[in-house]
Amino acid sequence: MNRAIIAICLGLSTAYLTEVFGADEGALLGFNPDSAAAEKRLEVRFDQELNRDNLRNWMQRLTAHPHHLGSSYDKENAEFIAAQFRSWGYETRIEQFSVLFPTPKIRLLEMTAPEQYSATLKEPPIKGDSTSGLTAEQLPTYNAYAKDGDVSGQLVYANFGTPDDYEVLAENGIDVAGKIVITRYGGCWRGIKPKVAAEHGAIGCLIYSDPHEDGYFEGDVYPEGSWRNENAAQRGSVCDLPLYPGDPLTPGIGATADAQRLSIKDAPSLAKIPVLPISYADATPLLKAMRGPVAPEAWRGALPLTYHIGPGPATVHLKLECDWKQTLLYDVIARLTGDERPDEWVIRGNHHDAWVCGAEDPVSGTVALMEEARSIGKLAAQGWKPKRTIVYTVWDGEEPGLLGSTEWVETHAEELRRKAVAYVNSDTNDRGFLNAEGSHTLERLLNQVARDVQDPETRKTVAQRLRARKLIKATPGERNEISQRADIRIGALGSGSDYTPFLQHLGIPCLNIGYGGEEGGGCYHSIYDSFDHYTRFGDPDFQYGLVLARTCGRAMLRLADADMLPYEYSNFADTIGKYVQELTKLTDDMRAGTAETNGWISDKLLADVADPKLVYITPAAKPPVPYLNFAPLQNALASLQKSAADFERARRSAESRDKATLSKAKQAELDQALLQVELKLTGQGLPRRPWYRHVIYAPGFYTGYGVKTLPGIREAIEQRNWPEASEQIQVAAETLQSYSLGLDHCRELLEAH
């Protein structure tokens, strides 16, 4: 009886049944019924050991002082964490790398016309926030890797500072060349803002936190509520992360003591202009002093003023000078060696460095990881042994640009490509809903885990609660899939945390897991991201810290213990099918849109509609969008769908048997073959940014953290580079054909019992 019929008989919704029975009605991916039962018993023991008090105590300890990269407390924290891991039975060491990490010597921002204003650039201590007063130890508000400079110019307001925003400026007849742009946080990753500003000739860039995205518009501000107050500013890196992350001087290689380094002037990922983040208290006088066209409605924030584009008359003087020093970073690497397949590594990570005290970012995730590791250590101490090696990593230098993880991955790349079978990342964590993204071969695993973890606030599983939310927030067109599809779709990974080098440089399947959405937020990268803030707003009783440990811990245990690697291919093929559809639709929509807009331009409609009392520059017509040959990709997709279906059929047959049908040696051989299939998704790298080698997933060149799937093709289309789009269709098609062949080979191994 299919699920819909059962639903009708019992008067229940199919979504409910999907939750109850799961996609595979109780089976555990990679396990047979016997080994699955043992695994479930193990997970009960794992859960029982978890203790919330540890999370609170460790957070209090780790956030007692600012602990940014290069600070003494950063190193102390690494040593504290390493000592804990050792005490839990892990082989633990600290790996050091030497990275370029500029910190400010001079930061000056003043408005010189039409009136004088000196920006305070200061976050004041707050009573009741005990670490906010540790001023001497705090890094000041700045954007790391911004260029040193001393520039003066009129301000232009460029909204979020995306390429589209500059098209609007051009239509208003405004050129930013020689000007300083002021942008607001949001809309894209911060590093995109100075990158695009510099591409358009701007000589400086300010990034302020508008209360619409991050302040009183969202909720009460700190300390009354959780949200960003008028004096808080968002620190953060403005390195060109979509070009390559990690140490700017050692792209592609580990920043070991003896590594060959670029000179600073040749490092292509450094920002091209001076950049400074400012609070909305500091931004207000500047924005108030601007004139020129009123900003389009979508550009207006929540400050009590009329947003004007400029240029000027507000004119500012921006001076920035940093100490461009080499700094040591401290990665904690802890290992629990596998019993049966020690050369297969299941890696788990979260960073430990923060911009200031970082209770939410990253310590909320760090302490959950630690408690999870402690409980697993306890299981090992009691005699259990993982099949595969478990590696816990706690990264340093994530904030300035994923330095600790990237340098470690680059240093050990060859070994990791042979041994690493999965990387599970976490970062900030708060009260709320499961938020998981990752490789779609791990989508089923994640869903199975989410169906086994209870939400602490409701009597539902975290999967049920997430599905309910997606259903309620969906458009009517999306709802059917959400309630009927066995697994909840997970998003693809762009960038923004330490999974990037594993996934996008090496091709190792990754998950990134966190909870949130009910916590308020608002302290991101400010001095107010503190223990006091977190225990009032983030996850006061650390219930969601425990839930994160239960979620990631289960994923780790299943990855470590499964008879065969719990990769799943029907969801992967289904997802690739969606991406291919998106690309053909994107091209068709661009073709129709371009034709339509060109018609308006030639008919002068745009000029006719513009208010003649304002400047309006009609954009130039664009060349028509050609039809692309998507057939190679579509044929590859068809192969993939067939290979995936065949493999899954073979797997179901194998996993339905009570006992494993393959010998241990054959299982290990199959694991290796499966890993090799995954690695086929990495190739020569993306055009103009070869560090990014994954054919399916990359952070967007002009979005930053935001993912672009099938990035080679998608970005070529978006940039209207048709020859490159065709080449990249070929690359992706060959990649997927090769993947399918590999999968067929795995199926043969599986069937050859």
Place this chain on the structure above:
Amino acid sequence: MNRAIIAICLGLSTAYLTEVFGADEGALLGFNPDSAAAEKRLEVRFDQELNRDNLRNWMQRLTAHPHHLGSSYDKENAEFIAAQFRSWGYETRIEQFSVLFPTPKIRLLEMTAPEQYSATLKEPPIKGDSTSGLTAEQLPTYNAYAKDGDVSGQLVYANFGTPDDYEVLAENGIDVAGKIVITRYGGCWRGIKPKVAAEHGAIGCLIYSDPHEDGYFEGDVYPEGSWRNENAAQRGSVCDLPLYPGDPLTPGIGATADAQRLSIKDAPSLAKIPVLPISYADATPLLKAMRGPVAPEAWRGALPLTYHIGPGPATVHLKLECDWKQTLLYDVIARLTGDERPDEWVIRGNHHDAWVCGAEDPVSGTVALMEEARSIGKLAAQGWKPKRTIVYTVWDGEEPGLLGSTEWVETHAEELRRKAVAYVNSDTNDRGFLNAEGSHTLERLLNQVARDVQDPETRKTVAQRLRARKLIKATPGERNEISQRADIRIGALGSGSDYTPFLQHLGIPCLNIGYGGEEGGGCYHSIYDSFDHYTRFGDPDFQYGLVLARTCGRAMLRLADADMLPYEYSNFADTIGKYVQELTKLTDDMRAGTAETNGWISDKLLADVADPKLVYITPAAKPPVPYLNFAPLQNALASLQKSAADFERARRSAESRDKATLSKAKQAELDQALLQVELKLTGQGLPRRPWYRHVIYAPGFYTGYGVKTLPGIREAIEQRNWPEASEQIQVAAETLQSYSLGLDHCRELLEAH
């Protein structure tokens, strides 16, 4: 050759050709080629006489002092306008009515907890705005027809104060019974806010102007820019206009000296609770002092604070006492008697009263009407005579509730139902785009006029410019129709100006015409709606005043001179077809939406998704939405479509002949028959509000100015009153069947030459 093929041959867009050739390639609706040519020559002479200086001079004169209903300058203006009409050769008189018009004696608003604040309730004079200082003559900020009272209570923020907003309050566990609601302007007509608040048990209502809708968010504030500054408040009536407009004491009958009047306590259209409009300066301390849940994102305005729903702790004391006196109003009625069909009246109107000085509202429209009338008077003085009688009306008491027009229409209802063939209204007018709404039998006429009037800012016609704007703002799905349909669609009329009694009480075809969209706005119903404001921002050189005169003047001349009344039925039938589709879709969408939401409620999804730390009350499930029998309406629509097509075929045949084929007597008989067909659209009135008798158009009972088409059916569906919906389907079906029969009769008259 069809238009699409011509377009391809010439490489032009079909939209362009539609503009060039028009829907009917040069023909004038209601004229044959000969009479059309004469009409065009007449219009050239009409245009030549128009002079912008008159508009400026009259505006300066009419707005020199506050001239609200009951003020001495209001009467002086009426007398001045009447004298002008007399001097242009019109038989002119002033008709007086005696209406209830309360003006404030006591207005008090103070916050008593958690701190003390006394609202200023004052709009200060501004240097450079010469009439803003005439404080003694200005009506204070208030909402006319609010109930006297002295109430104290906690505040609840209810967003726009629509019924939907109260559903959100209920989900947050908030009851407004015994509370004072604070709402912001926007989202519905202001009178709806206290009506719905009172229905939910609130004891008072504040309405403030949020800068998001009407202030610095939109643009620079007065006097630097045009937009509402922090001290300006929006006066306005809060009578229950959707119940009936006009004098609250004389519903359905003229408020003549000897009319039988209700007592004030029995007048059902008066607001049920005290209401006061306030500025955002006065609203800010109140909103700042509120706590309780943070308002949903869509509820938040542009004030620099976190919007909370309450209740309280902000507690206010609101006291209101008015002088509920009878006041005389002065309607100016000017007549140019028709030569051939004097008993057919083509009526034109605009009001002259204002809340304060009212340069934009209404004098911008009043002076255009006057100049138009002067030029027509000049044509008459030079020997031209209209076929039909032209009646210019300049209304008093529009602002408090369409008093002057409603009382006049009610007084002369019987005569108007026999004689009035059309009413053309205008009100405020500014720089920008044509904005026309009306009866769809006049859609073609309006389109033909719009294709003959040049936009002063571009070299295009006002029709071309409007179509271009609609095209650019449309969704992709709407664009094809916009570029292909011969005529631009006009909106249906709800309420908000003096066409209401003509259209919705009597059934006379109406147009409401104005220009705007580039002027800024922001002075609506404040003391800053002044000559100084208008000549800086509204239409500084009165070019759009002239364009309004050209537009309405053409409509008047064509309505007065056409061989047969220029009603057109294919657009009307097409529009009714759209409405019928909308209603079936509305019901289907409600059925699906109700089923889905009920499913969520029974599955407890909504509760699962809510943040358990906040209050969330799951709404009760609603009864399923039944299938309604729309067949009678669909059959009536089919009849209408056939009758309309047949009539239009006959008309084209008749109008294509060089000479009129009907005798003058037959033409007059046809006119009468056509008018009778239009009048068939009015019936017994809407349920619970019989004053509104039109079956196709009404202001919404819960939207106010916003129109509801096929209102009997639509509102019954929206209120989930299924038996009434079925009854109203029957009413509308019978109405349209009768309309079709009438139209068939007209066709027979037309063909019987």
